[in-house]
Amino acid sequence: MTSSATFSPMSRRVRIGLVLALGALAAGCAEDAPQDMWQPAGPNAQSIADLSWLVFVLAGIVGVVVLTVVFIAIFKFRDKGQAIPEQVHGKPTLEIILTIIPALILIGIAIPTVGTLMALNDTSDTECVINVTGQQWWWEIDYPTQEGCGSGISEPIITSGQMVIPINTPVLVRGTSRDVIHSWWIPRLNGKRDMVPGRVHTNKLEADEPGIYAGQCTEFCGLSHANMRMEVIAMTPEDFEAWKANQIKPYEAPAADTLAAAGEQTFIAQCSRCHQVNGLEDADGDPIISRPDLSVYAGAAPNLSWLMTRNTFAGASFDLLTPACRADVWQAPPETVGEEYLEGVTPECLNSVQLREWLRNAPAMKPMYTDPEKLEATDGLVRGMPNLALSEDQIDELVAYLLERK
């Protein structure tokens, strides 16, 4: 006799049910869940979480009541050979009650829902504007000139993948898209907002305390939709001012006769067609202007002026920091996370393995439409970064050059 035969069929069902229930319970116990809307980190996300709890509790009560009545009906009135009960047609009083109760429940849910939606859509209290533009498969983030955002922004700042904001400041995200519909979602700071080509949609963000808040595109947007990530880095106003100053400082050319200097020339030859580095000049002293619109379907490629002030790249899909250094920044307490982030990428912390791999063959790391033989639909324009067939020496030079971009 096998061991399973010692259990009755009922007890076996109970065991299976218990295992499933425990499995479902365990699934909600993830330690590292940075995109958890049930851990709101700002007033907008908090209002969504509060509303969700209200709906969840009410729906739970309704569910329990309905299932209880159903189970009672099933077990108490199951067929035991008794006579068929009297068949009646309708009970007006009961039907009216059973109509009014759900209507009242729905009204009870609708009032706070509409109120929350209206509050989330009200942008009149924002103190900082940041433009977000989605394209396959990364987010461009630019800070227009304005009096808001702390002490104001006198000249535009442009970055990608990681948005830096001051804490306790309502930020207005003005978003659009250059190709297909994308969706901006930082679960711990607010709900989703679709970014649609030709339209400008808004989303408010506010963080209560410094930290790194992860997000992801939530509208299927093509081959690498799953690799279109982003983060919001919230920091103290003082740290934010330091970050802004760093983003608009003048370009510093690498020292002559260094690997980085060779990398600058390689960058000009290989990368500057699409990627802009502000302040970069040619031999005649003329600014080098990228023309991604000539090669890329979306007409844009990430600005790499201060790449190493960020700690992710390629649509925030890969780390510029080694795992240990990443942990130092991402798991830093609120008091020091801004300071850690402002350190940027140091030579010791550079995740050169992933960066080199990316420069060696980007489409192998992140699926993109870059095969020259399959670009008829876009008249030869790529969607993503193609394989540039760089030599190992060129990769060494570029890494050295990019490492100074901070």
Next chain:
Amino acid sequence: MFTTGSKLLIGSAVVATITAIAYGVTQDGVMGTIGLASAAIVLWFLAVLNLFMRDNNIWADEIASVEGAAAAVPAPANSVWPFAFAFSAAVLAVGLVTYQAVFVIGIVLLLVTGAEWTAQAWADRASADLGHNADVRDRIANPLEFPLAAAIGIGIVVYAFSRVMLWLSKTNTVVAFAVLGGIIITLAFLFAYRPKVSSKAAAVVIGVGALGLIAGGAAAGLSGERDIEQHETTEGLAEEGVDICTSPEEFEADEKASQSVAASAAVAVTITLGEDGVLTYELNGPSAEGADAITLPRSNPNNVVFRNESGEHRRLSASLGTEVVEENGEEEERPFYMCTALVDDGGAQNITMSVALPSITAEDGFYFFVPGVDSARLDLFVP
């Protein structure tokens, strides 16, 4: 020997087999061939099974059942649908190796003739009474045939009418429309006045009218469309090198321009020229106002709405550096402007700007201005 139902399946299996071979020989890729071959195998299997079952859920050796089965009833021999179905399959096969349009027509014909053949075959098994079978067939097929025929008929009439209207001159279209409307109303009046008019007379009138329209549409379609006058636009004039964007004067492009903009969520920025001759702008949210420059994303269509509250006709122009144009085989660099048409006082107009280059490419940057109003200037950053 062959039952009615098996004829359909055998025919379909033959078509699928031929098509699979034709596709496999003429086209790249194996998926289409695999799909068609799979269809052929399944259809052959069903055909053989159906033949063995004698169109019914009975065994072939059950003599009594076989003799009483519907398949035992001799089916009417004459039907146009097998031929039409085969023709459709041929059209589809030809389309596979020639033009996509032919292939699509083949699919449509195949579906229609297949449905008709199926309905016919199903009705033929209903009884030995041909009249009854015809009624059965009409009951199942007419609800599909009549709307489809009506849709096709309406489509032909509309298309033919549109060809005639596009062929006539702009003035004559009005005359033709009025005359045609008058004829239709007159005939309708006559029919209404004499409700006992014979259906034959009505059919003749409608038939003649439809034929006339189709013939006219065909003739007009062959003659081509009339020349449609293209109005000048500010964009077109600017591309031709006309200094419209720097001029406060009125051009032809200004006369035809819209003076209002529908409410839209897609506005990137609204720029207003006030009575004081100063440009102000408005973005979503109070935090977006107040700075003395606008920032717009690069390589992205940005809708900029210009509101004129200056009391005069004014246009909004944007200076976007320089552009290189080819003229007489030579490249020439000249200032690059975009602008609205002249906007009346109190009016508004939208301009969609997609700027491929950053503002640092222009020596004095990008900026909005209003020709004729020196004080109206607003810097534009494109990062």
